Amino acid sequence: MRIITIGREFGSGGRELGKRLADALGVPCYDKEIIREVAMLQGIPSSQVENVSQMEIASIYTGTIGNTFASNVYFNKLAMDVMIEQTNVIKKLAKTDCVIVGRQADLILKDYNSLNLFVYADFESKLKRCLARAKAGETEKDIIKQMKKIDKERASRRSIMSAEKWGRKENYHFCINTSGKDIKSLIPALKELALAWFKDKE
Amino acid sequence: MRIITIGREFGSGGRELGKRLADALGVPCYDKEIIREVAMLQGIPSSQVENVSQMEIASIYTGTIGNTFASNVYFNKLAMDVMIEQTNVIKKLAKTDCVIVGRQADLILKDYNSLNLFVYADFESKLKRCLARAKAGETEKDIIKQMKKIDKERASRRSIMSAEKWGRKENYHFCINTSGKDIKSLIPALKELALAWFKDKE
Numbered sequence A, B: 001m002r003i004i005t006i007g008r009e010f011g012s013g014g015r016e017l018g019k020r021l022a023d024a025l026g027v028p029c030y031d032k033e034i035i036r037e038v039a040m041l042q043g044i045p046s047s048q049v050e051n052v053s054q055m056e057i058a059s060i061y062t063g064t065i066g067n068t069f070a071s072n073v074y075f076n077k078l079a080m081d082v083m084i085e086q087t088n089v090i091k092k093l094a095k096t097d098c099v100i101v102g103r104q105a106d107l108i109l110k111d112y113n114s115l116n117l118f119v120y121a122d123f124e125s126k127l128k129r130c131l132a133r134a135k136a137g138e139t140e141k142d143i144i145k146q147m148k149k150i151d152k153e154r155a156s157r158r159s160i161m162s163a164e165k166w167g168r169k170e171n172y173h174f175c176i177n178t179s180g181k182d183i184k185s186l187i188p189a190l191k192e193l194a195l196a197w198f199k200d201k202e
Helices: A014-025 A032-042 A046-061 A077-093 A123-132 A140-161 A183-201 B014-025 B032-042 B046-061 B077-093 B123-132 B140-161 B183-201
Strands: A003-008 A098-101 A115-120 A174-177 B003-008 B098-101 B115-120 B174-177
Touching: A003 A014, A014 A098, A014 A115, A014 A183, A032 A046, A032 A077, A046 A077, A077 A098, A115 A183, A123 A140, A174 A183, A183 B183, B003 B014, B014 B098, B014 B115, B014 B183, B032 B046, B032 B077, B046 B077, B077 B098, B115 B183, B123 B140, B174 B183
Parallel strands: A003 A098, A003 A115, A115 A174, B003 B098, B003 B115, B115 B174
Antiparallel strands: A174 B174
16 A cells, blocks of 8 residues: 655645645545544544544643553543544544545554655744634634644653654654645655655555 | 755764655765865864864863853964864855754754754664674774764754754754654655745745
8 A cells, every 4th residue: 555644744734735646646646634533433422522632632641651642541432442543543544545635644554555754844834824824813822832832742742652753753754844835836756756765665 | 045954963864865865856965075075174184174073072061151152261273273274274165055964063063054954763773874884893882872872962062153052953953753764765755845944945
């Protein structure tokens, strides 16, 4: 199977890159779809899935000793159910070629020989991207706060699953700096890179 | 000008990648040539240039206070001359399109809009590459020691020139993990990536 996973800093354009790369390769791209499916399977709203996976597990984790789950007496059953469900959904999606954005899919699909990309950018570029898609009433200050919060949560969530730190280049095959770049312009080359990468593995 | 700089971990295949990418783009690749030219201009052997740039400055640096050069009373004139000469040589080479491997060229060419790549790999892949090109009599232990030493020196030399840490993905445009990869297979896509990158900047 040819699975591409995309880790990304908030505002780096990783989602856009994933969608465009998937289109270029003619395969589906999964992002929010995973959350929606988990929500449906658990019978809870999508917003709750996002909250659970982005916040509660991380805060629970601070109550554990080191990486040991067992010692966590404050464990949240819903958070655990959502994580297990998310793992199952991702493994099910990975039965056919696809691009998966976020959700620590590179860790979940460790045995799938996925091509793992990490997309990042400098602060100014990320802020610019976030401002361009800001909701009405959101201030720059709100956005900066959100940028920091979300990346912190992502790193924290990853730390529950693995010692392989979020965003550390050693844990990915290619890291792509999108600072000041038009993501669209990189897609044909990234498509070729992905095809070469999978061909080399065959 | 289209300048590609390549930082790399020892044994990651960064030099091979640079040479192959330069060939694919039809531009020269500079690596040891820089050392040879500096040696010629300074009237000293190449080995001395390498020694100066890889060791003495770093050890001198430990005698400085923070990043302050001025406070360094142990400063080595030859080391400084070599660094200045190296900077001049690199800037001279960068007058035409080329690939430059190592020598902190990305820092020296800060105003040249160079495309800066960093090549890395896991320990096993690097050791395998180093063993394949080992000199007669070199043991695995010798090679492991050398791998650590050279990367440490590279990081140290960079720290003299900049707060932008060696190997930190934020300081490069693309980071390429060559673990278990045939570098040759990546070249067509990297060529396209480079062309797209420079086109986007025009």
